[in-house]
Amino acid sequence: MTNRRSALVAKSVALAAAMATAGTMLAACGSGGSSGSADGKTTIRLVWWGNDARAAATQKAVQQFEQANPKIKVETEFSDYGSYVQKLTTQVAANAAPDIIQLDRPTFGEYVSKHVLANMQSYVDSKKLDLSKVDAGLLSGEQYDGDQYAVPAGQTTQMFVYNADAFQKAGIADPAGGWTWQQFQDDLVKLKKSTGKAGVTDLGWAIDWFDTWLHQRGKSAYTTDGKLGFTTDDLTQFWTYTDGLRKSGLATPAEVTTKQDGSTATSALISGDAAIEENYDSNLTGYIAATKTNLKAAPLPTDTPGPETSGLAALPPVYFGIPAASKKKDAAIKLLDFLVNDTEAGATLGTSRGVPPNTAIRAQVCSAATPADKQTCAYEQQVASSVGPSKTWAWPMGSSAVKADFQKVYDTVVFGKASPAQAAAQLVSDAKDAIEE
16 A cells, blocks of 8 residues: 555544434444345445456356346445545445445544444354355454454565576575575675665565564554554564665665555566565565566565464455445355355456455466466465464554655655664654554
8 A cells, every 4th residue: 555545544434433423323234135226236335446447257256146136236336446445435424334345454443443333253153154264363363352254355565576687697595485684685786786675675665574574573554452562672673674775776766765655656677677575475466567677576584484474374355244234244244255155256356356265266266367367376385384363464544644644754864864763763753653553
């Protein structure tokens, strides 16, 4: 998610939650009925953000659902992220939210903390929402107080995407099988000598990448009870390391780093300013489509291999939730169950939201995937034994504001206006205010 997105979430979702009345927002999940229309059908609304390819796949899957469930009609709507959040904010505040909404980590954290989302656990227990073929580690990140409040629409994990041609030219061994941080730094030196440019896109700009660094040290950006999970010293160490890479010419310069937002449009790897970049593997297909360069994915460098400390986690790129105020929860649950478990729908959705969450359908989709998508599938399979659960990667209320602030504060480091220690102290102070107010 970009910083612009994060700032929008911080402002918009908090406003919606504040305006929502407790009586309507805390409606019990079991009370969800099915209000009918004049033609005897129940009409539900499904909304999401994304590109045209995601929209086409989703709309086709919805048509398949309607054919299998002729008494339910699904109205769909999609837009860009900014428009989506603004409109949803207004609808939630007015008790007019759609019946199924797409979420990401910041929006989920904000909404679930403010009790905007319905508790799905009774549906899971009764198998009306069958999540038995979704890995428990992936499901854990959408739970609150032990109950399921959202459904993962797919799975992604962290990766280092790299220029394989540059690696070969520099005489560097393929890192796909894993590497240590010392090997990583040695490779950056070789890349610098071979290309004359930085080896890696500066890791210091995003709290996402700091979170992977923390997990390799037994910590996390946030605790499971929604508090800050790191200290000023932790962040000082991280930013001292990344600042040192930049000053050595091994990481991108300030004017390149400040433009980063996680998209291929601003990517230093795509622009040729770096040969390695951290991101989520659900973006690998987009990277490959954006350049003729031979790109591959590798796990993060680590000195602490293992699911809990690899810096890798099974994360949903996006989630599906049901607003607690919806009066058509039963029908909405039917659609979610279909999207997760129907083989035909799984093939239609493909990798539009990461690899399918249902592991059986994932195997089918990956076996028939395009070459680019096959790389994502192969990477997920390759790192499966090193991927940890998503529970400790959850972001609480206020985290979107912290994410937006993270790069702004790091900019003061890369442009020489503050030391890593000074910037870390500021970020931690601001972050505590944001999530603990």
